[in-house]
Amino acid sequence: MxxxxxxxxxxxxxxxxxxxxxxxxxxxxxxxxxxxxxxxxxxxxxxxxxxxxxxxxxxxxxxxxxxxxxxxxxxxxxxxxxxxxxxxxxxxxxxxxxxxxxxxxxxxxxxxxxxxxxxxxxxxxxxxxxxxxxxxxxxxxxxxxxxxxxxxxxxxxxxxxxxxxxxxxxxxxxxxxxxxxxxxxxxxxxxxxxxxxxxxxxxxxxxxxxxxxxxxxxxxxxxxxxxxxxxxxHNAGSSGGAGSPLHTYYQTRNRVFIGLKYGSPRVKLTAVSYALRTLMNGNPVERKAVTHALTGKMGKQPYDKI
Incomplete structure (x- = not known):
């Protein structure tokens, strides 16, 4: 069995x-x-x-x-x-x-x-x-x-x-x-x-x-x-909910990481372009997230310490 x-x-x-x-x-x-x-x-x-x-x-x-x-x-x-x-x-x-x-x-x-x-x-x-x-x-x-x-x-x-x-x-x-x-x-x-x-x-x-x-x-x-x-x-019942700093940091960082890891050359370019726009226009948590994605700083990170 x-x-x-x-x-x-x-x-x-x-x-x-x-x-x-x-x-x-x-x-x-x-x-x-x-x-x-x-x-x-x-x-x-x-x-x-x-x-x-x-x-x-x-x-x-x-x-x-x-x-x-x-x-x-x-x-x-x-x-x-x-x-x-x-x-x-x-x-x-x-x-x-x-x-x-x-x-x-x-x-x-x-x-x-x-x-x-x-x-x-x-x-x-x-x-x-x-x-x-x-x-x-x-x-x-x-x-x-x-x-x-x-x-x-x-x-x-x-x-x-x-x-x-x-x-x-x-x-x-x-x-x-x-x-x-x-x-x-x-x-x-x-x-x-x-x-x-x-x-x-x-x-x-x-x-x-x-x-x-x-x-x-x-x-x-x-x-x-x-x-x-x-x-x-019970959506996001154990991870802070959509829009929380935790959610924002890991969602933002990891979507860039996935684009760079699996995307076509065009998608990789899109990922870098998105990261640069976020560095210019994003909030502090988003900017930290894309910086970490681009520099390979992965795993658990202090997303709430800017």
């Missing part, structure tokens, strides 16, 4: 992690076994699970330093490989809740695909966490798409979610190849990780999912979207 190791990263967000873990208690797993590994990423308070959430297949491991999204997940992947020898790794944001059959759908979709692949479900904004919740009928809250496939707009250096902010009318219910899987939830076959490696620690936070997807695609692995599998995302 195949085994799936689910990795959650907790950083000062214990209540979100408990919410996610509670929803995972109900998942269906007829054709595979699974475990849940929670990486406590040097939270100020050690994560402690109530008895109602404790189980033999749930483990909490702790990092003594904040490794970011990429490093925290990599620690979980390494631990899973050493203790469970999984056939698949499922990276799952701790600020999500899931349909009971989400993992079955993802597993059934890719289990026979050789030599391996990676797949992401359809993801909705959690009810009340929509960007523009006042613009939707109340009955549609919780039915607004956050991710239904990923596209990379290379000329503008933007990785965006297909269908984002749209009410789900069933118009994005076709399984398909996609430019990138979102790190909010990815099921990855072992063959992919053994071939292309884990998440890039240099990115620390944001765009590490696009980077992994691009590396996988270059090696011939399929990068897929499966709308039958469904989860909900």
């Amino acid at each position: 195949d085994h799936i190791s689910i990795i959650l990263v907790n950083y000062n967000s214990a209540e979100l992690t408990k919410m996610c873990l509670k929803s995972l208690q109900n998942i269906r797993a007829k054709d595979f076994s699974y475990c849940v590994i929670i990486v406590d990423n040097a939270s100020q308070k050690l994560l402690k699970l109530p008895k109602s959430l404790q189980a033999d297949h749930v483990e909490v491991i702790r990092s003594e330093s904040n490794l970011g999204f990429s490093g925290g997940n990599n620690l979980g992947i390494t631990y899973a490989a050493e203790h469970y020898n999984p056939d698949y790794i499922c990276l799952l944001n701790n600020d999500t809740t899931v349909e009971p059959n989400f993992l079955e759908h993802l597993y059934n979709y890719i289990k026979d695909k050789k030599p391996g692949c990676m797949v992401t479900p359809k993801i909705y904004f959690a009810k009340g966490f929509e960007y523009h919740k006042e613009a939707y009928p109340k009955a549609e809250l919780g039915n607004v798409i956050w991710y239904a496939g990923g596209s990379i707009d290379w000329p503008n250096l933007i990785a965006f979610h297909r269908g984002v902010d749209e009410i789900d009318r069933g118009h994005l219910d076709v399984t398909s190849l996609t430019d990138f899987c979102t790190g909010c939830c990815i099921l990855i076959s072992r063959e992919v990780l053994e071939t292309v490696g884990m998440l890039d620690d240099k990115l620390f936070l944001y765009y590490e999912d696009a980077d992994l997807s691009l590396r996988a695609g270059k090696k011939g692995f399929q990068v897929l979207y499966c709308p039958d599998a469904v989860i909900w995302h």
Whole structure:
């Protein structure tokens, strides 16, 4: 029987992690076994699970330093490989809740695909966490798409979610190849990780999912979207939210990094041009971000000290 190791990263967000873990208690797993590994990423308070959430297949491991999204997940992947020898790794944001059959759908979709692949479900904004919740009928809250496939707009250096902010009318219910899987939830076959490696620690936070997807695609692995599998995302519930200095710094720095790493000569020129414009016109956090991208100063950085 195949085994799936689910990795959650907790950083000062214990209540979100408990919410996610509670929803995972109900998942269906007829054709595979699974475990849940929670990486406590040097939270100020050690994560402690109530008895109602404790189980033999749930483990909490702790990092003594904040490794970011990429490093925290990599620690979980390494631990899973050493203790469970999984056939698949499922990276799952701790600020999500899931349909009971989400993992079955993802597993059934890719289990026979050789030599391996990676797949992401359809993801909705959690009810009340929509960007523009006042613009939707109340009955549609919780039915607004956050991710239904990923596209990379290379000329503008933007990785965006297909269908984002749209009410789900069933118009994005076709399984398909996609430019990138979102790190909010990815099921990855072992063959992919053994071939292309884990998440890039240099990115620390944001765009590490696009980077992994691009590396996988270059090696011939399929990068897929499966709308039958469904989860909900309490958007940026554990990373400060869109527009925060943390979000601005890592999004800005890493989009330039990705453009320079993977783009065509024209895209690389666009990345440099964007960086120069930002140096002239951006705010202090943005200027610091592009300076670091151009000079190769990656990993975790003091973005709030200008």
